[in-house]
Amino acid sequence: xxxxxxxxxxxxxxxxxxxxxxxxxxxxxxxxxxxxxxxxxxxxxxxxxxxxxxxxxxxxxxxxxxxxxxxxxxxxxxxxxxxxxxxx
Numbered sequence: 001x002x003x004x005x006x007x008x009x010x011x012x013x014x015x016x017x018x019x020x021x022x023x024x025x026x027x028x029x030x031x032x033x034x035x036x037x038x039x040x041x042x043x044x045x046x047x048x049x050x051x052x053x054x055x056x057x058x059x060x061x062x063x064x065x066x067x068x069x070x071x072x073x074x075x076x077x078x079x080x081x082x083x084x085x086x087x088x
Contacts, residue, residue: 006069007077008085009045011061017042017049023065031062043068043077051076058082 010027012020013034020027021044035041041058043050043066052058052068057079065085070078 004069004071004080006067007043007045007050007072008065008067009043011058011064011066011082012042012044012049013039013062014042015039018044018047020044020063021047023063025063028063032060035062049075053078 010020010023011031012018012027013031015034015037016030016039020031031041041052041055041062043052043058050072053076061082061084066082067085068077068079068082070080
């Protein structure tokens with residue numbers, strides 16, 4: 001098993017994708033609405049889009065800057081933890 005890494009970026013959704021590459025209140029509202037409508041959480045970091053599992057770890061984090069710790073395989077991150085990113 002690979003050791004966990006961490007990445008900082010923004011939680012978006014599968015409908016809007018890279019559109020929410022910057023955190024904002026408007027992005028948070030949109031992401032949560034899209035997920036409630038059947039979309040899935042995704043993670044945007046470094047201009048790239050990653051699929052994320054388990055989805056429930058991302059609940060309430062839509063449109064926010066977060067740090068994800070876990071393992072990456074291809075373009076999928078399996079998260080061990082998702083936390084609000086430290087302020088810059």
